[in-house]
Amino acid sequence: MYLTLQNRLREALARHIQEHYAVTLDIVLDRPPKIEMGEAASPVCFELAKRLKKAPRVLAQEIANGLGKIDGIARVEVAGAGYLNAYFDRAAFWASVSSPGTRYSPLPSQKISGKVIVEHTSINPNKAAHIGHVRNAVLGDTMARVLRHAGHAVQVQNYIDNTGVQVADVVIGFLDMERLSPVSVKMAAMEPRFDYYCWDLYAKATHFFEEDKARAAELRGRTLKAIEEDRGEEVEVAQVVADAIVSLHLKTMARLGIAYDLLARESEILHLKFWDAAFEKLKSAGVIQLASTGKMAGCWIMPWKEETTSAEAASNDEENIQDKIIVRSNGTVTYVGKDIAYQLWKFGLLGKDFNYRKWPTPPEGETVWATTTSQNDPAAPRFGEPATIVFNVIDTRQSYLQDVVAEGLRRLGHAQAAENSIHLSYEIVALTPRCAAEMGYELTPEEARKPYVEVSGRKGFGVKADDLLDKLEAATLAEVHERHADMGDSFQKRTAHSIAVGALRFFLLKFTRNAIIAFDFKDALSFEGETGPYCQYAVVRIRGIRRKGVEGGATNVAVTQETVATLFSGPDGNGLWELLLSAGSLDLAVNAAIGAQEPAFVAKYAFQLAQTFNNFYHKHHILNEPDEQKRAFLLRMTELVEARLVETLSLLGIEAPEKM
């Protein structure tokens, strides 16, 4: 609602200034420092004053006087040195927030026509998911929810690198270190904690490789080649491991309310000749070249840093060559090459499509599709339909590689697709030294002094997602049990689960993307202050009021327009108005979140609304309010807040329980 009024004001000011001063200006709008000063303010007269060489306050007064009536805005006044402050029509705002039909309507300029792809999670399927993977998934899932809320057709894809080095390492662990047969691996893969087993095995394999580099190179080379060529025990085990772990990842993410439309697998990129098609395009367009000399001889490379002059290039020693290898001298393709093929497909620029089948072991109640080389299921959604915009949720350390992928598209002549390939980058989740020590990690004195310690999947060092969720659920269950002993067991569990998810998702979303999160159990297990449970608690309070009201046989009287007008202009008017305004500002938060690709804005908004409500809650004792009209008004207000807060939390993937 707020956004609608803001847009009306912006348009009215722009038109007025254009008509009366023949100046076209972008109208900057922000919030006045205090609610008494209105709800939207523009410093546009300062800019206009400069252009016209007139005093800003004089111009502001002229505009305030001349600006006609704007629907939903009561008046526009001059303030300070020349601000234009707009005061919303509170009763009208109440009416529109109350009407059930109000929906988010994006600005026309922001409407993305066509399909949006959000690729996230994309964990190497060779070990259990850890907290860093959860940040990726939660960011991507939240972004997808927010985009859907804004009316976009979103497809969520999870890229499965089932033919890469990481899977190969675990395959070597099973075949060459543990000397298991494929059948035994198949049996092991049916165990519920197979991902944990692989977590340890992967760490052991990494250690094993470090002992003897030559042996490592030989084993890896042989295993990777077998997997790529789709033959032997290696490929059999690789498939078993990758498939089992993907299913476990899906299960872990389902605990957090995260689901996927499509699992796009690297094995299909290879076997359906996606790479071959991309390779031909890159070669014929001259985007990549076969290096004949130097240390990259025999590789297909994409030249980088073209702007350096030949003199500079000549003086540069080989160490500084930035050219990116796309195909190795042994003929195998790098990750970047495969990613270019995949990215081309996303935009419908490859001229090929996958076959699709249902994933055989999805989480309960879900349908997940996956790519396949075998028979296509005609019931599959049209995943091959070109996207107009693609969000790739990948940590910031891979920025350079993402730039290479986008540059590849650009040099193939797809400037628009390159522009719309958005790297939704985020910083890593590290552990505080204290947390690392708690987990039995021996810190060097240097590490102990740093604010955080980086996790490492290779070393098997990190907080596993399921362990963290278990810990959170145990903590919330103990609390729920204590507070609501009368509650049934399964209800207690459900409640504890939603609080645990609320705590974790909010914890990961309250930081902006480029903040490094130093993880600590103490912070993540906190349920007070700026947390998910705080926001959930506000909803629970509202539901408590409603239950009590129904029990007490509260009369359901309609709130008259007079009551609304009187209360908003009365002594508590500004306080009440602040809450309503906050409840009507979700569209602003969503708009900002999409504009900046920053889900944290929605989390900040949820907290701010919950906080404003808690303030209201303490100020007004609703059910004891003797005045029937005022009571009805306050009750209606809580309903409005509940609806908007529940909606906001659902965008964050957080459920509000009935009691907590």
Next chain:
RNA sequence: GCGCCCGUAGCUCAGUUGGAUAGAGCGUCUGCCUUCUAAGCAGAGGGUCGCCAGUUCGAGUCUGGCCGGGCGCGCCA
């Protein structure tokens, strides 16, 4: 060496395209449960926005330089 990111309260972080008196949570201290759930509320204390210049009517925000920290620059991903 080159590139990207960061530096705001004791700690952890917000601060949309430059706008009015720089905010929140945690922690500390003081109050508030016979009244709709205290996972809460009110209040106090806490700041040379790393430093120096510049642009501007106006800079935490933009530009340049410096200081400090992180990451990337692999025939790994």
